[in-house]
Amino acid sequence: MARKTGSHSGITGPAVREAAQRLFAQHGFAAVSMRQIAADVGVQAGALYNYTPDKQSLLFDLMKTHMDELLEAWQAEKSDGTPLDRLEVFTRFHIRFHLDRPDAVFIAYMELRNLSPENFAAIEALRKRYEDELEQILSDGKQAGVFHQPDTKLATLALIAMLTGVTTWYRGDGRLTREGVADLYWDMVRKAVGA
Amino acid sequence: MARKTGSHSGITGPAVREAAQRLFAQHGFAAVSMRQIAADVGVQAGALYNYTPDKQSLLFDLMKTHMDELLEAWQAEKSDGTPLDRLEVFTRFHIRFHLDRPDAVFIAYMELRNLSPENFAAIEALRKRYEDELEQILSDGKQAGVFHQPDTKLATLALIAMLTGVTTWYRGDGRLTREGVADLYWDMVRKAVGA
DNA sequence: TATTGAAGTGAACGTATGTTCAGATAGTTT
DNA sequence: AAACTATCTGAACATACGTTCACTTCAATA
Known part of the structure; x- marks a missing residue:
């Protein structure tokens, strides 16, 4: 779940979900890492945890x-x-x-x-x-x-x-x-x- | 592919494939480790490589x-x-x-x-x-x-x-x-x- | 009985994983 | 200008991964 509102450059919750959806569909949930999703949205892995608990x-x-x-x-x-x-x-x-x-x-x-x-x-x-x-x-x-x-x-x-x-x-x-x-x-x- | 013939206690090639089939179907290929397959047939992970190259x-x-x-x-x-x-x-x-x-x-x-x-x-x-x-x-x-x-x-x-x-x-x-x-x-x- | 050799062990290899977090960054508010 | 706060980085954590390999084990052979 995304935070209230982006304050600087920033990615968005939907962008994370879209990247995850594409990658999960292509390679499978277990075969996709959080780092791959992060790279796809242009961010480091840690940043994803602002948008999902896990x-x-x-x-x-x-x-x-x-x-x-x-x-x-x-x-x-x-x-x-x-x-x-x-x-x-x-x-x-x-x-x-x-x-x-x-x-x-x-x-x-x-x-x-x-x-x-x-x-x-x-x-x-x-x-x-x-x-x-x-x-x-x-x-x-x-x-x-x-x-x-x-x-x-x-x-x-x-x-x-x-x-x-x-x-x-x-x-x-x-x-x-x-x-x-x-x-x-x-x-x-x-x-x-x-x- | 299995070796010629088991000489001592031994698992079999089919046994490995059956365990892998069951586990892959249950949890998915990427989610199953070689160690899980090995444990299922009652052996250490390294032994599997007598039956499959990878x-x-x-x-x-x-x-x-x-x-x-x-x-x-x-x-x-x-x-x-x-x-x-x-x-x-x-x-x-x-x-x-x-x-x-x-x-x-x-x-x-x-x-x-x-x-x-x-x-x-x-x-x-x-x-x-x-x-x-x-x-x-x-x-x-x-x-x-x-x-x-x-x-x-x-x-x-x-x-x-x-x-x-x-x-x-x-x-x-x-x-x-x-x-x-x-x-x-x-x-x-x-x-x-x-x- | 001595020798052979396939089968299995257990530790190690380098790499990758999900997740956490102190600190840096930079818009927004006062 | 100062304080605030959401965001992101980068490093670190413990754990797990696929695979390799020197070594042990033990039934079968000679």
Whole structure:
């Protein structure tokens, strides 16, 4: 957490978090040293401790912020239409949000092991809340007779894995636009639940 | 690589690889020390260097062996039926193979960043060969008019991500059997490609 | 029984780690 | 101009790392 206000030249809390996010995503949490992060923001290692109590908190802050933003963005985007409409909105939202934050997504999925037990539980709870949003849509759609997945919980996990996978291969300079990718995933999601 | 034959009490090459696999999967490659691996097999750190030239080679051996086994097992399992039959065989094979090796799968997907460039290229080539197996099935099925995915390459990546995701949540003591899980994934895969 | 040689020990190597802190630096306030 | 205070440096702390190696151990061989 940053101090009140920078008084001289100075780096910023966000700058530290951005550098950490980039480096953690590129090399992994355990493989990145505080000195590397410091060098990236142009400062000595000791100065980082004005912005974070320790390295572990830096990781947790990144993951917590990411999950909070995910849930908040979804609350702002979700709508009240038919299950089919809601599923399409969810699919396109998920693709867009994740393509916008490849580093944060990578960290959120890969560095869970490096969290302390309490921190891990906190992140898992947020992840579950997000999964529940999709599960509710699938559940409503099945009740309405428009979706036909035999197991709603498994379908939830399978679809999220499929959608999140986009971050592992999509490159902005490839043959597909972001909208094109979303269209194609939506086609598969809709069919997968039998709608 | 292990020496010819143990002459006294002795650990074994496989024992070292198994300990490394378990620990790498649990805590991550960079977070596990050679001393931890040594302690796990009941030996001092220096003794490990009778079985591997260095830590990096230990990781590469694990990933290479995993990918070789994956491709070899698939070659033994794949059949010559209709595209729909072949897709079902692939789906059930993938689920079964991956559920049998959660640690190896975890490492193969999470530790790519810790490989040297040459080692990375080698693993990526093997992964691509596996993806091509599924892509060929999807391509044949589309040509035959039985599958209807608009983009075969994306469908390949999406389906593999969906199927591989099973390792992140499946626990043997849960409510679903391995066969039940395979049935449910097969239902989604079939529908997702419009068959 | 004497010899061999692979397997393992335990200490050492140089280097790197996360974190702390006294002191220097320099805007801001009085 | 003086006092204040947030910021950053640079050195130091204890600990850990991957790797090497002279030496011991001990089953198998001759």
